[in-house]
Each structure stands twice: as C-alpha cells, then as structure tokens.
Amino acid sequence: MPGPTPDSSRDVRPTLEAVAALAGVSRATASRVVNGGAGVRKPLVEQVRKAVDELGYVPNHAARTLVTRRNGAVAVIIDEPEFRIFSDPFFSQQIRGISRELSVYDAQLVLLLVEGSGDFDRVARYLAGGHVDGALAFSLHMDDELPSIIRRFRVPTVYGGRPGRPGAASEPALPYVDCDNRGGAAEAVRHLVSLGRRRIAHIAGPRDQTSALDRIDGYRDVLPEGDPALLAEGDFTVEGGARAMTQLLERHPDLDAVFAANDLMASGALRVLRERGRRVPKEVALVGFDDMVSIAEITEPPLTTVRQDVEGMGRLMVRMLMRRLNGEGEGDELESVITPTRLVHRASA
Amino acid sequence: MPGPTPDSSRDVRPTLEAVAALAGVSRATASRVVNGGAGVRKPLVEQVRKAVDELGYVPNHAARTLVTRRNGAVAVIIDEPEFRIFSDPFFSQQIRGISRELSVYDAQLVLLLVEGSGDFDRVARYLAGGHVDGALAFSLHMDDELPSIIRRFRVPTVYGGRPGRPGAASEPALPYVDCDNRGGAAEAVRHLVSLGRRRIAHIAGPRDQTSALDRIDGYRDVLPEGDPALLAEGDFTVEGGARAMTQLLERHPDLDAVFAANDLMASGALRVLRERGRRVPKEVALVGFDDMVSIAEITEPPLTTVRQDVEGMGRLMVRMLMRRLNGEGEGDELESVITPTRLVHRASA
Structure with a gap:
C-alpha cells in the first residue's frame, strides 16, 4: 500500500513543541495536559487545549500506549x-x-x-x-x-x-x-425419536469446525447404531443444506426426519422437501439449530430449532x-x- | 475502558535490545532488520528474524509510522x-x-x-x-x-x-x-409517465440525507406541478416504505404509480399494495432505486428499478x-x- 511521499511538506503534522509555543507554556506542561495529567493549573490546561484544537495536534500514539497501554x-x-x-x-x-x-x-x-x-x-x-x-x-x-x-x-x-x-x-x-453444541443436538434428536420417527437424518456442518463435530457427536449419542448414509455434510449455508437434503433423499427416500446443524441449512432442506412434494412435518419432521428468528419464524412451516443465545x-x-x-x-x-x-x-x- | 496494571510484570513486552542480545548483533543491526532495511548481511537477517519470532517481539508502532507513515x-x-x-x-x-x-x-x-x-x-x-x-x-x-x-x-x-x-x-x-441520484430518479418517473400513469406518488428517503433530497428533485424535475400530498417520507427501510405506502393510499386512493427512493422501501410498499388487493403493475406501477438484486429479483412481481453500481x-x-x-x-x-x-x-x- 502506497504512503505519502516522506518529504511532502503539506503533510507535516504539528508537534507538541508547536502546541507549547502557541499556548505559551513549557513542553513538559503541554505534555502533561495532552496526557490528561493532573497538577496543571486550569487556565493553562485551557490554553493548551485551545492550541491543540487550533493546530489539529494529534498526540503521539505510541507514547500514550507506553504509559497506559490502552487504545480503547x-x-x-x-x-x-x-x-x-x-x-x-x-x-x-x-x-x-x-x-x-x-x-x-x-x-x-x-x-x-x-x-x-x-x-x-x-x-x-x-x-x-x-x-x-x-x-x-x-x-x-x-x-x-x-x-x-x-x-x-x-x-x-x-x-x-x-x-x-x-x-x-x-x-x-x-x-x-x-454453547452446549453436543447437548443441544442430542435434545433435538431425542425430540424426533419421541415423535416416533425412526429414520432420522443429520445434515452436518463442515467437519473442520468444532461446532459441527460436536453436533454430530450429539446426534450419535442418541442414535449410536444409526446408518452412516443418513449423515450428509453441508457448509452452514442455505445452498449447502439444499444439496445435502437432495443427497439424503436419493440415498434414503424413506427418511422421516432431519436434524440440520443450523437454521440456514434447515431452510435449504425445507425448500428441497417442498419441491419434492414431501409434507413437513407430516411426512418429514425437521429441526434446526441456532434459532435465528429472522429465519426460523418466517419459514413455512416455522422451524422447530435448538436455541443458543448468540x-x-x-x-x-x-x-x-x-x-x-x-x-x-x-x-x-x-x-x-x-x-x-x-x-x-x-x-x- | 480498563487497562492492565502498569507494573504487571507478566505483561512486559520484549524489547529490541532483548532481540539484539539473543541474535548476537548490535541494536542498530536489529533495528535495521526489523524495519526491513537493506545493508544487513543475510545470515544476520535470519538470526534477528529468528530472535524476533522466539521472543514474540512487536516492533514499536510509532517509530515505524514516523518513518513510513503507513499503517497498511x-x-x-x-x-x-x-x-x-x-x-x-x-x-x-x-x-x-x-x-x-x-x-x-x-x-x-x-x-x-x-x-x-x-x-x-x-x-x-x-x-x-x-x-x-x-x-x-x-x-x-x-x-x-x-x-x-x-x-x-x-x-x-x-x-x-x-x-x-x-x-x-x-x-x-x-x-x-x-451516483446520479437526480438523473436516475427523473428517468424512473419519466418511465411511469410514458406508461400513461397520471397520479404518480413518491416515497422519499429521510430528508437529512442528500441522496433522498436529490431523488426528490429528480421526481419534481418531471412533475413540477405534482400534488404535494403524493409525496411521503420513509426512512430507507422495509417498514418505513410500508408506512409511507399506507399514508399515500389513505390520502390518494386513486394513485396509479409509485416511485420509491430505494428497493427496501419499494418491497415494503409492495407488501401493503398486496394486502389492500391492489394489483401491481396493472392498477399500481412501482419503481424502486438501487437494484439490490437480493430484493429486486425476489419480489412478486420482480421490481423495475434504477440501477446504481454500488x-x-x-x-x-x-x-x-x-x-x-x-x-x-x-x-x-x-x-x-x-x-x-x-x-x-x-x-x-
């Protein structure tokens, strides 16, 4: 990235010395005021602040950080x-x-x-x-x-x-x-089991993220003997959810429930289920994760999901x-x- | 905002002197390497870089900015x-x-x-x-x-x-x-006139923004004698557009076209028109501004709009x-x- 030419005279920033000179105080006094220091008489503080404003003086960043180590x-x-x-x-x-x-x-x-x-x-x-x-x-x-x-x-x-x-x-x-990714996922899958669903698929997130892995673990906690073909990987996007749902229906046309690892993927899955004429929840029950209200409340039907307080x-x-x-x-x-x-x-x- | 206690010994950052000592070079040489300077023999450069890595040395920010005035x-x-x-x-x-x-x-x-x-x-x-x-x-x-x-x-x-x-x-x-806010707005309104529309309303943006004011000017350029009651102010949001459309229909139940100052407000207006049973474009023609594809292509019907290359x-x-x-x-x-x-x-x- 290019910077200004170093000798560019118009770009020279005012110094603390210039502030002190304009305010008619010593450099040490000007410095104390600039650094918010106590021990300077109020009229002098005001003179220095006026000079700072007038000149557009910018305090030396590193000097301030050395004192307080606070950039705010x-x-x-x-x-x-x-x-x-x-x-x-x-x-x-x-x-x-x-x-x-x-x-x-x-x-x-x-x-x-x-x-x-x-x-x-x-x-x-x-x-x-x-x-x-x-x-x-x-x-x-x-x-x-x-x-x-x-x-x-x-x-x-x-x-x-x-x-x-x-x-x-x-x-x-x-x-x-x-959040309790594993516990939340297990609760979602237990709910589907309690509804009498027997072929429960999981649309997982990308396996290079711990949240996705932990939610797979929660799914497996409830269904340790589940068919591996009931698990498909998405990428936490709407399109990824739609692709995974398509794969799952090809592999398992008789699936009766889906737990998606986030609401965006659940909404993509819902679109595919509708396109294929599968009624939700009657034929296929669907649970998401996150409870993104802007998604979960506007889908048709609205989404049962695992809420985390993001x-x-x-x-x-x-x-x-x-x-x-x-x-x-x-x-x-x-x-x-x-x-x-x-x-x-x-x-x- | 609170900072760490100044005397916190665990938070002391390594100095350039420590880097020089570990690398077995002078402080000046270490400084030249850290500042990317030429004139240092390659083996020494490597020694210094290794010491920088090992100690986690962070170059003094202000010193670097004084030289290059580039934060990148x-x-x-x-x-x-x-x-x-x-x-x-x-x-x-x-x-x-x-x-x-x-x-x-x-x-x-x-x-x-x-x-x-x-x-x-x-x-x-x-x-x-x-x-x-x-x-x-x-x-x-x-x-x-x-x-x-x-x-x-x-x-x-x-x-x-x-x-x-x-x-x-x-x-x-x-x-x-x-963008050419005024020219674009005028083109939108001229298009509505060319379709034979005679009672063309405008949903404006907030009047404390020049883009909103300039689009009002473009609307007035084409309709200098227009009824002031055909102009309602929104706030560039979906809800603001819906509110303005409701006002306009109360004031002018016979309006036959609307130019909204952005696509978000146009989509809110469209929702209200649908709720009131007004057919778009047959009974009320609607034009937006921006061409936000994520909005203009998914509304029903899709939105005619003024495109700016955001x-x-x-x-x-x-x-x-x-x-x-x-x-x-x-x-x-x-x-x-x-x-x-x-x-x-x-x-x-």
Missing part, C-alpha cells in the same frame, strides 16, 4: 469471507452483542474484514502494530493460523466457539465461549476480555464458558 | 447503527467493493462500528490515535459531525455520497463518490483514497465523481 479499541476477527459475514445472521447477532457490550466499556469495535484466510498476514501486521488492546476471534477452522498469530503477538483474546487445535501439550488452553455469548466474550485487560487473571487462567441451549417448539417438528 | 490500514465509517449495516444489502455491497479493492493494495479494512452518532467521540479518539492511513465514510446525515472530526485529525478521507454540509465558504469541498462505487472510493495517499493531489483538489445510473426493466412497471 478491541478487534473482532471472523475467519469467514466478508460476504458470508453479511449474509449469515449468526454473525450479525454475535457482532450486535459485542458492539453493545463494548459500548458499555466505551471501547471502539474494530472489525477486521478478510477476503479469505490468505489475508491473515495482513491481520497479523495490524495486530502487531499494537492498534488494539485485545481481540475477539470466531468461526475458527481446524487449520486456522489465527491462534498462533495471536499468541505470537501476545494479544489478549477470547474465542467464540471452542478452537479446533488446543495446541501442543505445553501450551495452555485458549479461553472461549461456546447475542448473549457475544456480550459474555467482551466481559471476559475486559476482565483479562483489567488484570483479573491471565488468558491462560481465564475459564472458558459453555452456555446452555433450549429446544424451541414450532410447527416443523 | 484504512477505516470504513458508516453513520448508521450496527443493526442497519447488517440488514440493508446496500451497505454489504459497498463494503464488498471496498474490501476487494483494498485487498488489491494489501491494505487492511478496519470497519469502525457505532451504535449511534453519540459514539463518534470514540471514533474520533481512534482516528486521532493514528491507527489508520485514511478513511472512507458513508451514509452521512446533514448534522453529521464526522467531516469536522476527520478534518480536525487530518485523516485523508473519501466520502460515499455527497456530504450534506459542504462547510463554510472558506473550507474546500470534500471529495466524494456518488460495489463499483466502493472500489472507486478506494482508488481515489489511494491516489491521495500516494501524494497525487490533496483531498482538497481530488475531484469528486458522479457515476451514471440505468433503469432496469422488470415486471413491476
């Missing part, structure tokens, strides 16, 4: 391409919780967008630059470099979702917030990070939190 | 609450264009989210901290403080949409990218900013760009 900013990093972040309501709900809770702490939310994992070099440079006090990272994949980048630059971080690689035995666990989890991540930044326990000692899930009954199952 | 990062600031940014496809399209083009320049997109205009103090502090090389700002409102904040901290900036307050006569104009405008904003950062003309001299619009014919008019 927290990075949010999501390992998904920008278009998924804006099309999957899961991310907007989580960001909503984070944004609202950061406001409470008067901290600026800095969302670092990437086009793909290849862009993490750039994210690493930004984190290395010391522009943020901490980070919240989510949607990690198994082969994700982010935890090692974060560890290398010693950025206090809380993860959303259990990270896939806990690291070598010598490395401490990473602090995270996650916004609340975002808020919790912020509070954990703030405790860490407050010096209350290192990240290494910060306890991870698993939040409960709850089956929400609607018409689809 | 650009802020994107949108004066809308976070929930609107994630629910209005206009913003995701613009961010998509910006994200892709910034990738070309290997610059990190830093999206600064706010809950409301009250949060601009915090954004100002972040900009003042010198964490970004420049900014892209959009969705400004008339009373927006953002331009004055940006001017004060001398952050090179390109605006998306013509800013509402060009500033005092002594202040130079702000560089912006916008993603392309985002890309253009990045290229203009990069020219500025390259020293090719100051912001004051950078020419603003108005991009053309085009009427896209679908079934609704």
Whole structure:
C-alpha cells in the first residue's frame, strides 16, 4: 500500500513543541495536559487545549500506549469471507452483542474484514502494530493460523466457539465461549425419536469446525447404531443444506426426519422437501439449530430449532476480555464458558 | 475502558535490545532488520528474524509510522447503527467493493462500528490515535459531525455520497463518490409517465440525507406541478416504505404509480399494495432505486428499478483514497465523481 511521499511538506503534522509555543507554556506542561495529567493549573490546561484544537495536534500514539497501554479499541476477527459475514445472521447477532457490550466499556469495535484466510498476514501486521488492546476471534477452522498469530503477538483474546487445535501439550488452553453444541443436538434428536420417527437424518456442518463435530457427536449419542448414509455434510449455508437434503433423499427416500446443524441449512432442506412434494412435518419432521428468528419464524412451516443465545455469548466474550485487560487473571487462567441451549417448539417438528 | 496494571510484570513486552542480545548483533543491526532495511548481511537477517519470532517481539508502532507513515490500514465509517449495516444489502455491497479493492493494495479494512452518532467521540479518539492511513465514510446525515472530526485529525478521507454540509465558504469541498441520484430518479418517473400513469406518488428517503433530497428533485424535475400530498417520507427501510405506502393510499386512493427512493422501501410498499388487493403493475406501477438484486429479483412481481453500481462505487472510493495517499493531489483538489445510473426493466412497471 502506497504512503505519502516522506518529504511532502503539506503533510507535516504539528508537534507538541508547536502546541507549547502557541499556548505559551513549557513542553513538559503541554505534555502533561495532552496526557490528561493532573497538577496543571486550569487556565493553562485551557490554553493548551485551545492550541491543540487550533493546530489539529494529534498526540503521539505510541507514547500514550507506553504509559497506559490502552487504545480503547478491541478487534473482532471472523475467519469467514466478508460476504458470508453479511449474509449469515449468526454473525450479525454475535457482532450486535459485542458492539453493545463494548459500548458499555466505551471501547471502539474494530472489525477486521478478510477476503479469505490468505489475508491473515495482513491481520497479523495490524495486530502487531499494537492498534488494539485485545481481540475477539470466531468461526475458527481446524487449520486456522489465527491462534498462533495471536499468541505470537501476545494479544489478549477470547474465542467464540471452542478452537479446533488446543495446541501442543505445553501450551495452555485458549479461553472461549461456546454453547452446549453436543447437548443441544442430542435434545433435538431425542425430540424426533419421541415423535416416533425412526429414520432420522443429520445434515452436518463442515467437519473442520468444532461446532459441527460436536453436533454430530450429539446426534450419535442418541442414535449410536444409526446408518452412516443418513449423515450428509453441508457448509452452514442455505445452498449447502439444499444439496445435502437432495443427497439424503436419493440415498434414503424413506427418511422421516432431519436434524440440520443450523437454521440456514434447515431452510435449504425445507425448500428441497417442498419441491419434492414431501409434507413437513407430516411426512418429514425437521429441526434446526441456532434459532435465528429472522429465519426460523418466517419459514413455512416455522422451524422447530435448538436455541443458543448468540447475542448473549457475544456480550459474555467482551466481559471476559475486559476482565483479562483489567488484570483479573491471565488468558491462560481465564475459564472458558459453555452456555446452555433450549429446544424451541414450532410447527416443523 | 480498563487497562492492565502498569507494573504487571507478566505483561512486559520484549524489547529490541532483548532481540539484539539473543541474535548476537548490535541494536542498530536489529533495528535495521526489523524495519526491513537493506545493508544487513543475510545470515544476520535470519538470526534477528529468528530472535524476533522466539521472543514474540512487536516492533514499536510509532517509530515505524514516523518513518513510513503507513499503517497498511484504512477505516470504513458508516453513520448508521450496527443493526442497519447488517440488514440493508446496500451497505454489504459497498463494503464488498471496498474490501476487494483494498485487498488489491494489501491494505487492511478496519470497519469502525457505532451504535449511534453519540459514539463518534470514540471514533474520533481512534482516528486521532493514528491507527489508520485514511478513511472512507458513508451514509452521512446533514448534522453529521464526522467531516469536522476527520478534518480536525487530518485523516485523508473519501466520502460515499455527497456530504450534506459542504462547510463554510472558506473550507474546500470534500471529495466524494456518488451516483446520479437526480438523473436516475427523473428517468424512473419519466418511465411511469410514458406508461400513461397520471397520479404518480413518491416515497422519499429521510430528508437529512442528500441522496433522498436529490431523488426528490429528480421526481419534481418531471412533475413540477405534482400534488404535494403524493409525496411521503420513509426512512430507507422495509417498514418505513410500508408506512409511507399506507399514508399515500389513505390520502390518494386513486394513485396509479409509485416511485420509491430505494428497493427496501419499494418491497415494503409492495407488501401493503398486496394486502389492500391492489394489483401491481396493472392498477399500481412501482419503481424502486438501487437494484439490490437480493430484493429486486425476489419480489412478486420482480421490481423495475434504477440501477446504481454500488460495489463499483466502493472500489472507486478506494482508488481515489489511494491516489491521495500516494501524494497525487490533496483531498482538497481530488475531484469528486458522479457515476451514471440505468433503469432496469422488470415486471413491476
């Protein structure tokens, strides 16, 4: 990325010396005022502030960070391409919780967008630059470099979702917030069993994410002897859910229930079932995961699904990070939190 | 926002001296390597890099910026609450264009989210901290403080949409990218006139945004003698469009066409027309603005609308900013760009 020419005279920023000169005070006094220091008489404070405003003086960033180590900013990093972040309501709900809770702490939310994992070099440079006090990272994949980048630059971080690689035995666990993926999935499948369904399929998420693996485990907890052909893998998108549903109907035309690992895939599955003339829930009962109200309440029929408190989890991540930044326990000692899930009954199952 | 206790020994970052000592080189040599400088023999470069990795050394941010004044990062600031940014496809399209083009320049997109205009103090502090090389700002409102904040901290900036307050006569104009709001609106209304429609209503956007005002002007250009009761104000949301349509039908039950200032409001208007049993386009013809494909192609009937190249405008904003950062003309001299619009014919008019 190009920068301005170094000798560009029009781009020279005013110095603290210029502020002091304009205010008619010593450099030390000007410095104390700029750094919010006490011990300066009020009229002098006002003179200096006026000079700062007049000159458009910008305090030296690093000098301030050395004193307080506070940028008043927290990075949010999501390992998904920008278009998924804006099309999957899961991310907007989580960001909503984070944004609202950061406001409470008067901290600026800095969302670092990437086009793909290849862009993490750039994210690493930004984190290395010391522009943020901490980070919240989510949607990690198994082969994700982010935890090692974060560890290398010693950025206090809380993860959303259990990270896939806990690291070598010598490395401490990473602090995270996650919902009870396994327990919630098991509850969904038990509900389908209780309705008398016998051929219960599962549309799983991508196997490089722990949330998908844990939900498969919950499905298997209830159906340990289930036919492996009743399990198809989607990618947490509407289209992925539709593709998986098509495969499942080809392999098992007699299936009578589907548990999809998120609501987006459930809505894709629902479309395929409707196109094939399968009545939901009469012929095929369907349960999703997430309880994204913007999806689950508008599908026809509305979706029975496993609710997780996505916004609340975002808020919790912020509070954990703030405790860490407050010096209350290192990240290494910060306890991870698993939040409960709850089956929400609607018409689809 | 709380920071770690200053004397927290576990939080001490490794110094350049420690890197030099571990690598067995002088501090000057270590500094040259860290700053990417030439003139250091390759084996020494490798020794220093190894020490940097081992210690997790983070280069002093300000020292680097003083040399190059490049953070490799650009802020994107949108004066809308976070929930609107994630629910209005206009913003995701613009961010998509910006994200892709910034990738070309290997610059990190830093999206600064706010809950409301009250949060601009915090954004100002972040900009003042010198964490970004420049900014892209959009969705400004008339009373927006953002331009004055940006001017004060001398952050090179390109605006998306013509800013509402060009500033005092002594202040130079702000560089912006916008579409031909007025010309596009006039084309939409001329199309409705050409279909023989005589009572053409307009659902306008909020009057504190120039895009809304310019589209009203385009409507008036074609219908200078139109009944003022045929104009209702929405807020660029689906619900706002529905409310405005309800008002218009109460005031003018005989209206035979509607031009809505964006597609979201057009889809809300369409819902109300359907609920009232008005056939579109037979009884009421409807034209939107934006051509958000995710809306205009899925409404029933599909929406005739004024297309603006939102993603392309985002890309253009990045290229203009990069020219500025390259020293090719100051912001004051950078020419603003108005991009053309085009009427896209679908079934609704």
